[in-house]
Amino acid sequence: MELVCPAGTPASLRAAVDAGAHAVYCGFNDETNARNFPGLNFSPEELAEGIAYAHARGAKVLVALNTFPRAGGEALWHRALANAETAGADAVILADLGLLDHAATHHPNLRRHLSVQAAAANPDAINFYATTFGVRRVVLPRVLTVDEIRAINREIDVETEVFVFGGLCVMAEGRCSLSSYATGRSPNMNGVCSPASHVVYSEETDGLRARLGDFTIHRTPKGQPAPYPTLCKGCFTSGEQTGHVFEDPVSLDATQLIPALAKAGVTALKIEGRQRSRAYVAEVVRSFRAAVEAQAAGLPLPQGALARLAEGQAGTTGAYAKTWR
Structure with a gap:
């Protein structure tokens, strides 16, 4: 192949x-x-x-x-x-x-x-x-x-x-709107999923916090590897579950x-x-x-x-x- x-x-x-x-x-x-x-x-x-x-x-x-x-x-x-x-x-x-x-x-x-x-x-x-x-x-x-x-x-x-x-990518590729919703930059039109200009990291007492636009999408404990900051692999609360709802990072x-x-x-x-x-x-x-x-x-x-x-x-x-x- x-x-x-x-x-x-x-x-x-x-x-x-x-x-x-x-x-x-x-x-x-x-x-x-x-x-x-x-x-x-x-x-x-x-x-x-x-x-x-x-x-x-x-x-x-x-x-x-x-x-x-x-x-x-x-x-x-x-x-x-x-x-x-x-x-x-x-x-x-x-x-x-x-x-x-x-x-x-x-x-x-x-x-x-x-x-x-x-x-x-x-x-x-x-x-x-x-x-x-x-x-x-x-x-x-x-x-x-x-x-x-x-x-x-x-x-x-x-x-x-x-x-x-x-x-x-855990979405229907070519149809994703999550990143553009958070940043205004579309992966399908502008070619940018989770653009670096919209990613902000901050060190906090409980570890590393990652934000995309106005959304906090990860809190990584100290000493643990940080995932790539995409919304689809972020942590969400859905019903009584809080975690990686779509897919683990x-x-x-x-x-x-x-x-x-x-x-x-x-x-x-x-x-x-x-x-x-x-x-x-x-x-x-x-x-x-x-x-x-x-x-x-x-x-x-x-x-x-x-x-x-x-x-x-x-x-x-x-x-x-x-x-x-």
């Missing part, structure tokens, strides 16, 4: 390629991609240089243009498509219907993948995108079991890509499910983490490359190699086994 790895910076792209990524995904340094944070992403010139570096070493580069264009601002996304093709991208990752149509009409030779932000989670939806816009691969949302993925693959004629490590780690995903017909395994350092990227990619090669050779998979890199030093298989709340 193809290993698709994150690159938030040119240095991370080189690190991912050198560590054994089959493909790297990245985005431009603007709101056309869903990781629009200061200090991340690529200029058109940096993208072209990164693609040349990857291609020289046998790796592919996929460009994420996976936010939804603003009314009247479509030209920015159209330029990004043209720039991706000019730079030599192997594929673009798209979510918006209008942008998919524009790509199919004006850039017919540019391979199109459907972003997880489109939340296509059944054969009818996936076949619509494939038939209408020539989509060749779909990134499945993180709400499906392995059996559901197998059933989908029996009824479609496009490749499927699934997340196997990193941040676990842990990372997705589906390493041990790689053989099952292969049998389910999955084409590509995706690692989340464009906000992570190049050292993190290199270590995760090396570990998963070893796991993919072990699976292909019928050998036992490595055990627990990435636990210390997971959020809160804990992992979950998320919805794949439906142990998810």
Whole structure:
């Protein structure tokens, strides 16, 4: 299976390629991609240089243009498509219907993948995108079991890509409004979930307090690892329960499910983490490359190699086994 790895910076792209990524995904340094944070992403010139570096070493580069264009601002996304093709991208990752149509009409030779932000989670939806816009691969949302993925693959004629490590979005991806409710910045439109400018930490007698906008979302006891400050993994009171109502602040780690995903017909395994350092990227990619090669050779998979890199030093298989709340 193809290993698709994150690159938030040119240095991370080189690190991912050198560590054994089959493909790297990245985005431009603007709101056309869903990781629009200061200090991340690529200029058109940096993208072209990164693609040349990857291609020289046998790796592919996929460009994420996976936010939804603003009314009247479509030209920015159209330029990004043209720039991706000019730079030599192997594929673009798209979510918006209008942008998919524009790509199919004006850039017919540019391979199109459907972003997880489109939340296509059944054969009818996936076949619509494939038939209408020539989509060749779909990134499945993180709400499906392995059996559901197998059933989908029996009824479609496009490749499927699934997340196997990193941040676990517990919402219907592409539909989340929690972060924008708290900060006014939308993950789906502006590319920013829990923007750093709205996060405030304070040391208190009982530990570390984390706020997003006007909301306190975590109180971490002294000496304990603090989770990433997202509302969906925050602590809430619901009825008589107070705690992580949606999901614990842990990372997705589906390493041990790689053989099952292969049998389910999955084409590509995706690692989340464009906000992570190049050292993190290199270590995760090396570990998963070893796991993919072990699976292909019928050998036992490595055990627990990435636990210390997971959020809160804990992992979950998320919805794949439906142990998810």
